[in-house]
Structures are given as C-alpha cells and as structure tokens.
C-alpha cells in the first residue's frame with residue numbers, strides 16, 4: 137500500500153566551478169512513496185518556482201537507468217544506492233523514512249567541475265572514450281555472423297563491461313578521484329572480444345594517457361567504486377586493464 | 389619512462405617494492421624465531437649477516453627499496469589529493485566492502501617507518517654499525533640475543549622486566565599492528581596492480597594476504613613478547629659466554 141511521506145531536502149547550490157557553494161533546504165510535504173526521487177525533485181522545483189525562488193539544477197535524461205546522466209550524491213552515497221544496481225533515477229521515495237532529511241550533493245571531484253548546483257561537467261569521460269574507446273572496422277559486405285567464433289562466457293562478460301553507462305559514480309566515490317573502474321570497463325568490453333583485441337595495446341595506452349592527462353587519480357584498490365557502481369562493474373576489470381597496459385608497455 | 393609518468397606505472401613501482409619488502413620481512417621473521425630455539429644459532433646468523441660486504445650490499449639495496457616505496461607513496465598521495473579536489477562531502481557513507489586499511493595506507497606506512505627508525509637504532513645501529521665502526525665491545529655488539537633481551541626485557545632475564553622493556557615491547561606491538569594492516573591490504577592490492585588477479589583470484593589473494601600477513605606478524609610478536617616476559621632459550625648462558633662479564637649482570641639494561 138502506498139502511503140504519503142514528508143521529508144526535508146537539503147540540496148547543494150553552487151553558481152559555477154569557482155563559486156564556494158552552500159546548502160539550501162526545502163520541506164516536501166505529502167509525497168506518495170511510490171514517487172521516484174527525481175519526480176520528488178521535480179515537485180520541489182515547481183514549489184520553488186511558485187515561491188519565486190530559483191529551481192534546483194540536476195542532471196537527468198532517460199530516467200530508466202540506461203543513459204548515465206543522473207548523478208546525485210544522496211545521503212553520503214552516489215546514486216543514493218541502497219541495493220546493488222540502481223541509478224539515481226531508479227531510486228524511490230519508499231527508500232526514505234517519514235520526517236527524514238535527505239542530503240543531496242554533486243559528484244565532488246577535480247575531474248568533474250560543477251556547472252551549476254548538482255550538475256557537473258563529465259566531458260572528461262567523453263575525451264577518454266575518444267582517445268581509444270572504439271574499434272576501427274572497415275565497412276563493406278556484411279560478414280557471416282559466425283565467421284568469428286566467440287565463446288558465450290566472453291560475450292557475456294564483454295556485455296557486462298559494456299553496460300557501464302559512464303555515470304561517474306565511481307570517481308565520485310573514490311577518495312583518490314580515480315576513474316579506473318570506468319576506463320577498465322570500457323577497455324574490457326573490447327579486450328574480451330577478438331574484434332577489439334587487434335587494437336588492444338594501443339587502446340589501453342591511449343585511454344590511460346588521456347585519463348592521466350585529465351588529472352584523475354591513481355587507483356589504490358579501495359573498492360569504493362565497485363561498491364557504488366549502479367551497473368555492478370567489478371574491479372577484476374581494473375586487473376585486466378593493468379594487465380593490458382603493463383604488457384603493452386613491456387612490449388614497446 | 390612509463391614507471392614514473394603513468395598512473396599504472398607508478399602503482400607498479402609501489403607494488404614491486406612493496407612485495408620485495410614483504411619478502412624481506414619473511415626472511416627477517418624466519419631468522420627471529422631462531423632466537424626462541426637457540427641463542428647460539430641466532431648469534432651465528434647475526435654473525436653471518438654482520439659486517440660483510442654482502443650484508444652491507446643487501447642493506448643498501450633494502451634502503452633503496454624503502455626509499456622508492458616511500459617517495460612514490462608521497463607522490464601518489466599528493467596526486468590523489470589533487471584529483472579528489474578541495475570540496476568535501478557533507479555526508480559520507482563508507483560502504484562495508486571498503487577496507488579501512490586501503491584508505492589509510494600512507495598513515496600506516498608512516499607509522500611503519502617511524503617504528504623502523506626506532507628499530508634500526510635499537511638493533512642495527514647497536515649491532516652492525518658498532519661492529520663496522522669497531523667501537524668498544526665488539527663481541528657484545530654482534531651478540532644478537534643480548535640485544536633482543538636488552539630491548540624487550542630491559543635487563544637481566546632472571547630479574548623482572550623493566551619499565552623500559554615493557555615500553556619498548558608495547559611500542560613494537562603497536563608498530564606490528566600498523567604493519568599488519570598495511571600488509572594485509574598491500575599483498576592482494578599489489579597482485580591486483582600487477583594484473584595477476586580476476587574475479588576468482590581476487591578472493592584467493594585476499595585470503596592469502598590475511599593468512600600470510602598474520603603468520604609473519606605473529607612470528608615477530610611471539611619473539612618480542614616471549615623475551616619481554618623473561619623467556620630465554622636453553623643455551624642462553626652459553627651464548628652469552630665471554631661477554632657476560634662485559635654486560636654487567638649479563639644484560640646492560642637500557
């Protein structure tokens with residue numbers, strides 16, 4: 137049975153990357169608990185606008201856990217994660233208690249400067265992808281589907297790695313601001329397949345070089361990323377990336 | 389040079405030097421337990437590792453490893469602080485899976501190196517250096533068991549442990565505790581860094597780290613505690629032999 141709850145939302149306001157920023161609060165009354173968290177924020181924004189205040193800015197797009205745009209640090213956890221495998225847009229008000237204060241912060245990491253409030257600039261991830269997150273395939277006659285044999289295990293694991301939506305929760309959770317879970321998932325989705333292995337060494341080197349250039353930190357295997365990843369990416373991907381990179385460098 | 393310029397390369401330096409230090413500790417702990425069994429045997433090892441060119445070369449190599457590990461630890465930590473940025477979260481909720489040690493490796497490492505300073509003074513300076521510099525009482529200087537008793541018991545084993553003995557033993561235990569945390573994370577972390585890990589091996593390495601670290605640290609703890617409480621191996625008097633007189637009541641006290 138759905139019931140209604142009232143909560144206090146304490147949300148981060150910040151005008152651009154240089155601004156110091158501060159928290160504002162808003163009382164949300166009588167919200168049906170099957171409302172999604174982002175819908176509740178929409179309701180909050182409507183109320184703020186009606187009060188003549190500036191609405192709260194946050195990122196979102198698909199609202200079904202596939203695009204990776206939503207990015208809120210809720211009550212001390214990226215995506216407010218209370219169970220494995222959910223993004224902010226898949227969080228529901230039933231996860232909160234009546235009368236609770238919900239603290240909403242942006243991803244805080246030097247690699248992700250704040251654009252406004254809780255919307256951060258994640259183009260760094262696009263740049264890393266552009267550096268090597270692709271395969272070069274000559275187009276032409278369509279290939280026979282079975283001309284390259286791939287084991288079911290490899291196909292499944294590559295698919296699991298490919299489900300990384302590039303949300304950046306891993307960086308947000310990491311005390312070292314490291315992007316290794318993201319980069320390793322993206323390298324792995326290719327490294328596990330024969331089509332991707334051709335450019336494997338080049339890819340690992342190019343993506344790591346870009347990641348380092350953009351100022352992401354050195355991974356110290358704390359596993360905070362893995363614990364918060366909405367797509368349950370595993371740090372075994374990081375071991376694979378390390379292997380790819382070290383082998384590539386040793387061959388040079 | 390990728391070992392310096394790339395994040396993974398820097399981690400490789402940490403991992404390789406770290407594992408070399410773990411191997412050194414394994415060697416060291418195995419020698420220590422000999423002191424529990426035979427004082428003469430232990431003194432023989434001390435003599436063997438005394439003022440010889442190979443012992444000096446190994447010491448220099450070891451110092452190099454520690455220096456590399458230490459310098460890279462600071463480089464990594466400074467870069468990571470910078471990557472993390474200045475703005476702090478108001479609320480943080482540490483997931484259960486995150487080991488405390490993994491987030492405090494620098495602090496643990498600093499405790500380890502401070503303990504190492506004290507340790508080098510207590511043993512290495514008083515033994516190897518005294519011998520190298522040929523200061524007084526060379527026979528006593530290379531008498532390893534004497535130094536163990538002097539440090540952990542404080543005075544003659546037939547008398548009660550001195551306050552100094554208790555204090556040193558307590559400091560050593562705190563130090564070993566920090567080392568346990570550092571190594572327990574460090575061993576599996578270095579395998580992960582080198583890429584020799586995966587979904588199955590990660591759990592295995594964590595289990596191996598826990599057991600290996602615990603065994604090594606216990607070997608150190610048993611020696612320190614036993615000698616603190618007045619234990620001596622059966623051939624202790626014999627081993628002290630000629631230098632018993634030089635040591636006053638067989639041990640100089642502190």
Ligand code: HEM
Nearest residue numbers: 356402403406409410461493494497498501574577578581
């Ligand atoms: C005999 C003593 C020591 C041993 C056996 C040891 C061992 C290790 C090992 C095996 C690692 C794992 C490397 C990796 O994660 O790839 C490590 C990491 C680390 N050590 Fe040590 N270490 C020792 C002393 C020190 C000292 C004196 C410091 C001084 C500051 C230090 C600071 C660090 C730091 C900050 C890390 C984390 C680096 C990372 O995980 O990326 N360690 N250590």
Ligand code: SF4
Nearest residue numbers: 300301303304306365
């Ligand atoms: S690895 Fe997980 S947390 Fe990191 S960007 Fe991909 S989906 Fe998000």
Ligand code: FES
Nearest residue numbers: 197199204206225
């Ligand atoms: S809005 Fe697309 S994943 Fe949440």
